Structure formats: C-alpha cells, structure tokens
Amino acid sequence: MFVPAIKGSATEEQQNKWLPLANTMQIIGTYAQTELGHGSNVRGLETTATFDPVTDEFIIHSPTLTSSKWWPGGLGKVATHAVVYAQLITDGKEYGVNGFLVQIRSLEDHFPLPGITVGDIGMKFGSGAFNSMDNGVLRFDRVRIPRNQMLMRVSKVTREGKYVESNIPKQIIYGAMVYVRQKIVADASIALSRAVCIATRYSAIRRQFGSPQNDQNGNGIETQVIDYKTQQSRLFSLLASAYAFRFVGEWLKWLYTDLIQKLEGHDFSTLPEVHACTAGLKSLTTSAAADGIEESRKLCGGHGYLSSSGLPELYATFVPACTYEGDNVVLLLQVSRFLMKTISQLQSGKKPTGTTAYIGHVEHLIQCHCKVKKAEDWLNLSVILEAFEARAIILLIACAENLTKFANPLQGFSELSSDLAEAAVAHCQVIVVSKFIEKLQQNIEGNGVKQQLETLCYIYSLNLIHKHLGDFLSTRSITPKQASLASDQLRSLYAKVRPNAIALVDAFNYTDHFLGSVLGSYDGNVYPKLYEEAWKEPLNESVVPDGYHEYIRPVLTQQLQNARL
Numbered sequence: 001m002f003v004p005a006i007k008g009s010a011t012e013e014q015q016n017k018w019l020p021l022a023n024t025m026q027i028i029g030t031y032a033q034t035e036l037g038h039g040s041n042v043r044g045l046e047t048t049a050t051f052d053p054v055t056d057e058f059i060i061h062s063p064t065l066t067s068s069k070w071w072p073g074g075l076g077k078v079a080t081h082a083v084v085y086a087q088l089i090t091d092g093k094e095y096g097v098n099g100f101l102v103q104i105r106s107l108e109d110h111f112p113l114p115g116i117t118v119g120d121i122g123m124k125f126g127s128g129a130f131n132s133m134d135n136g137v138l139r140f141d142r143v144r145i146p147r148n149q150m151l152m153r154v155s156k157v158t159r160e161g162k163y164v165e166s167n168i169p170k171q172i173i174y175g176a177m178v179y180v181r182q183k184i185v186a187d188a189s190i191a192l193s194r195a196v197c198i199a200t201r202y203s204a205i206r207r208q209f210g211s212p213q214n215d216q217n218g219n220g221i222e223t224q225v226i227d228y229k230t231q232q233s234r235l236f237s238l239l240a241s242a243y244a245f246r247f248v249g250e251w252l253k254w255l256y257t258d259l260i261q262k263l264e265g266h267d268f269s270t271l272p273e274v275h276a277c278t279a280g281l282k283s284l285t286t287s288a289a290a291d292g293i294e295e296s297r298k299l300c301g302g303h304g305y306l307s308s309s310g311l312p313e314l315y316a317t318f319v320p321a322c323t324y325e326g327d328n329v330v331l332l333l334q335v336s337r338f339l340m341k342t343i344s345q346l347q348s349g350k351k352p353t354g355t356t357a358y359i360g361h362v363e364h365l366i367q368c369h370c371k372v373k374k375a376e377d378w379l380n381l382s383v384i385l386e387a388f389e390a391r392a393i394i395l396l397i398a399c400a401e402n403l404t405k406f407a408n409p410l411q412g413f414s415e416l417s418s419d420l421a422e423a424a425v426a427h428c429q430v431i432v433v434s435k436f437i438e439k440l441q442q443n444i445e446g447n448g449v450k451q452q453l454e455t456l457c458y459i460y461s462l463n464l465i466h467k468h469l470g471d472f473l474s475t476r477s478i479t480p481k482q483a484s485l486a487s488d489q490l491r492s493l494y495a496k497v498r499p500n501a502i503a504l505v506d507a508f509n510y511t512d513h514f515l516g517s518v519l520g521s522y523d524g525n526v527y528p529k530l531y532e533e534a535w536k537e538p539l540n541e542s543v544v545p546d547g548y549h550e551y552i553r554p555v556l557t558q559q560l561q562n563a564r565l
C-alpha cells in the first residue's frame with residue numbers, strides 16, 4: 001500500500017523522488033492510516049499535521065492515546081518510512097485528512113527518530129499465519145517534516161500556508177484502492193481454490209460406511225465421501241465459486257488497466273463505477289472465500305483440524321482480508337450508496353453504464369417473468385442472468401422507495417442499512433454471474449473444457465438461488481415451483497461434475513509445496529503421510545515427556561497412596 005499510495009496521491013516530482021527509493025528497497029515503507037480509535041471512519045482520524053510557515057514544515061502530532069497509529073503492516077520492526085494520514089491544519093483551519101511522507105527510523109542504525117515511538121502490536125489470530133508480519137503502533141511527539149513531504153497531487157499547501165485544491169478530482173486516489181482491492185479479489189480466488197483442492201482430493205480418498213457393492217454382512221469397500229450428495233453439494237458449490245472468482249478476478253485486472261489508461265487521458269467518468277465495483281467484489285469474494293475455507297476444513301472431518309492439513313493456517317492467514325482494506329460490511333454500504341445514486345439519476349435520464357447497465361432496463365426487469373417450466377430450462381445462461389438482474393433491481397428499487405419515507409437520507413441509510421447491504425450483495429452477484437457467462441463466450445481450448453466450465457457456471461448460479469431463495473421468492477423473480485426445479489437441476493449438475501472433480505482441482509496446477517497439506521497431496525497418499533507427520537511433532541522427541549517427574553508422577557503416586565489408605 002505504500003507504493004500505490006505514493007503513485008495515487010503524490011505529484012510527479014514527488015513520485016520521481018520516492019518511488020525509486022522504495023522500489024529498490026533503499027527505504028522500506030508502511031501505510032499508516034488506521035488508529036487505535038478509528039479505522040473505517042477515516043474522517044475521524046485524530047493525528048494532526050499542522051503547517052508552520054516560519055520553518056516551512058509540517059508538525060506531525062498524536063494528540064491522544066486513541067490517535068496512535070495501529071495496525072500498519074511492517075511498521076513494528078522493519079519500516080523506515082511511512083505514508084501517514086493526518087488532519088491537515090494550516091492558518092488555524094482544518095482541511096481534512098491528507099497523506100504525508102514521514103521518516104520514522106534512522107537509515108544509519110534503524111533507531112526511531114526523535115519524537116517517534118514505535119513498536120509491534122502483539123500476537124494475532126492463529127499460532128502462525130499473520131504473526132510473521134510486524135503490524136505496528138506509532139506515535140508522534142511534534143515531529144517536523146519538510147512541507148514538500150505532504151502528498152500534493154490533489155491538494156497542496158503553498159509556501160505562504162495557503163491550502164489549494166488542484167483541478168484533478170479527489171477520487172483519483174481511488175485508483176490506488178482499486179489496484180489493491182483487485183489484487184485482494186485475486187488472492188481470494190487463490191485461497192479458496194487451495195482449500196477446495198485439498199478438500200476435493202481428500203474427499204476422493206476418505207471412505208466412510210458401507211456401499212451398495214457390500215455383501216450382506218456389510219463387508220467390502222466403503223463409500224468414498226465425495227460420493228455422498230451432501231458432500232457434493234457443499235464441495236462442488238465451493239469449486240464453482242473458486243472458478244467464478246478466478247474469472248471475475250481476471251476481468252478486474254483488465255478493468256484496472258483500462259481505468260489507468262482512462263485516467264492518464266484525464267477521463268475520470270468511470271472512476272465511481274469502477275471503485276464501487278472493486279469495493280463490492282472485494283467484500284463478496286473475501287467473505288465467501290473465508291467461509292469456504294472453513295467449510296473445506298469441515299469437509300475434511302477431524303483431520304481437517306490438524307495443522308498438517310494446511311487448512312487452519314490458510315484460514316488464519318486469509319480471514320483478515322474480510323477486514324483490512326475496508327471492513328466488508330462498510331464496503332457494501334458504500335456500494336449501496338453508489339447504487340442509490342445511480343437509481344436516483346435514472347429520472348434525470350442518466351444512463352447507467354458498465355456493471356450497472358442492467359439498472360437502465362428497470363421497466364423490463366420488473367415486469368419480466370422467469371420462463372423456466374422444467375428442470376432442464378434452467379440450463380440457459382440468459383434465463384439465469386435475467387433472474388439475478390430482476391432480483392437485484394427489485395431489491396434496489398425497494399430500498400430507494402423506502403429511503404424516501406424517512407425524514408432525511410442520513411436517518412434512512414442508517415435504519416435501512418441491512419437491506420441496503422443485502423441489495424449490494426445481490427448487485428455484486430449479478431457482476432460475478434455475468435462475468436462467468438462472458439468468460440464462456442470466449443474461445444476456450446481443450447476438449448470438453450468449456451462444457452465443464454458451463455456446468456460450474458450453472459452450479460455457481462443455481463446454488464446462489466438456493467442460498468438466497470427468500471430474496472428470489474419475495475422479489476417474485478422466480479416462483480416456488482421454479483425454485484424446486486432449480487434444486488432438481490443442481491442434483492444432476494453435481495453428478496456431471498463428480499467424474500471430473502479431481503481434474504478440475506488438478507487444473508489449478510498447485511504444487512504440493514504450495515498447498516502445504518498432507519490431505520491434499522497430488523499422489524493421494526494421505527494416511528502414510530499423516531502418520532509420518534505426527535512423528536515429526538517435537539512432543540514425540542522424548543517417549544516420557546519432560547514434565548513427567550514434576551507433574552504427572554506426583555499426581556499418580558498421590559492417587560496410589562490415597563487408594564492404599
């Protein structure tokens with residue numbers, strides 16, 4: 001985030017000075033925004049940057065305990081510099097939060113510079129995982145920096161102390177957020193596909209209970225757990241999500257490149273839509289991936305709880321993605337605000353574009369009726385997309401209408417926040433489904449590959465209909481009969497995936513080293529590996545444990561004496 005922040009908010013001259021230093025690791029940067037008392041509410045940050053016209057410097061100060069910077073990655077022990085977000089004060093007036101480049105440690109001996117207090121915030125969730133990262137705490141006691149270390153692309157303070165805004169829209173700094181969030185979506189697809197790969201391979205090895213081939217005494221080969229329909233519905237819906245997130249992630253990467261080209265040409269028109277889209281998809285994919293990793297652990301039964309399964313570590317490392325770079329609920333509420341604005345602009349004739357284009361077809365979508373009459377009718381991608389669009393638009397229109405019933409928009413947004421967040425999720429699901437469909441319209445090489453991906457696209461969509469049935473029924477996007485036909489169709493789709501399930505996870509092309517899981521290794525040699533792994537446990541280095549004489553023996557002899565008495 002240090003480098004993207006400089007790229008997004010620094011002037012060209014500042015970028016020329018700082019980026020080469022950061023990119024060649026002559027300085028090590030951290031992104032210091034969050035404070036002990038404030039994270040999501042950036043406007044509430046308390047750190048101050050007060051301009052001193054006498055010395056042409058800013059004075060960076062932490063006026064309260066809650067203004068201590070808290071969480072920045074790499075800050076605790078490693079970073080030498082920070083982009084610090086602080087309330088800008090000049091000529092006695094506050095001008096809101098701005099970024100400042102502050103050196104925090106000496107480049108000679110790494111000691112904190114005068115006025116700086118810095119350290120690590122302590123152990124985090126899980127035993128390994130994020131604990132290799134020194135998330136830190138940072139306080140400033142009137143630390144002075146040159147004026148030209150304020151990041152001045154969007155606004156600046158002159159030598160005389162005058163605050164001047166440039167003609168570049170403030171939203172340009174969203175470019176850095178779009179970059180980081182599209183990376184997080186790609187990470188979510190990787191994390192989920194790793195978990196699904198482990199759970200799928202293990203489910204093909206693990207056997208429980210009898211099978212139809214058993215003799216009358218129940219002897220014979222047991223059933224592979226992957227053949228249980230419950231296991232298939234849990235596992236294959238995650239497999240489909242892993243593919244869906246991969247494709248939407250690829251598309252987001254393209255979207256970011258397209259945005260940067262437009263920004264370079266001073267075209268800022270798509271920025272709000274792209275920003276809302278990446279915020280929403282970051283929220284949707286990280287929440288689903290975190291839940292999916294935990295579900296994969298359960299799909300592996302007891303062995304999934306072992307560290308050697310790789311799943312606990314994967315979960316603990318990935319789950320903070322639901323919080324950093326914007327809490328997922330807070331992000332959904334931002335998306336819903338953008339969507340409410342888009343709807344309100346319909347009356348003035350402004351046509352929604354990009355991922356919101358379907359909102360422009362509101363009349364058609366409100367009146368359309370899903371045409372499904374038998375289970376096979378669900379195998380029609382345009383029918384599916386229309387059902388998702390209809391559900392999203394009806395939820396959004398309902399929110400927009402309900403908002404008008406409140407005395408003011410602020411109260412309305414607060415009271416309706418749960419409905420707004422749900423409507424934002426529905427909108428984001430439209431994006432994922434439509435990008436999966438677009439992928440299928442491309443040339444896909446390999447015999448039968450396209451058909452398999454199509455099956456996964458149906459599973460992803462129909463499983464979401466099943467999960468959000470209340471929404472689909474209450475918005476009348478589908479009927480109860482069509483919902484039950486969707487469930488029928490899902491069952492046959494799972495049967496279609498079953499023979500190719502292993503190939504579909506092998507296709508992720510993850511090495512055993514990368515997976516880090518004895519349950520998910522390519523050769524499927526699970527039990528010998530689990531057994532071998534147990535003997536690597538340091539507790540097993542001694543047969544009689546260290547504390548035996550101190551703790552165990554006295555208890556045992558005490559019990560023996562009591563029994564004799």
Ligand SMILES: Cc1cc2nc3c(=O)[nH]c(=O)nc-3n(C[C@H](O)[C@H](O)[C@H](O)COP(=O)(O)OP(=O)(O)OC[C@H]3O[C@@H](n4cnc5c(N)ncnc54)[C@H](O)[C@@H]3O)c2cc1C
Nearest residue numbers: 031032033034038039040071072073320323324325326329
């Ligand atoms: C592993 C990790 C690494 C991080 N790295 C960095 C870093 O490098 N630099 C940095 O500056 N920060 C970093 N952070 C901080 C992170 O960005 C914040 O924690 C995050 O933005 C959430 O803010 P918060 O902690 O204030 O949560 P809060 O906003 O306090 O959230 C608490 C709860 O309140 C809810 N909530 C908050 N506001 C609203 C609202 N308006 N409406 C409805 N519900 C609301 C949230 O949904 C959540 O359930 C990191 C955090 C973690 C966990």
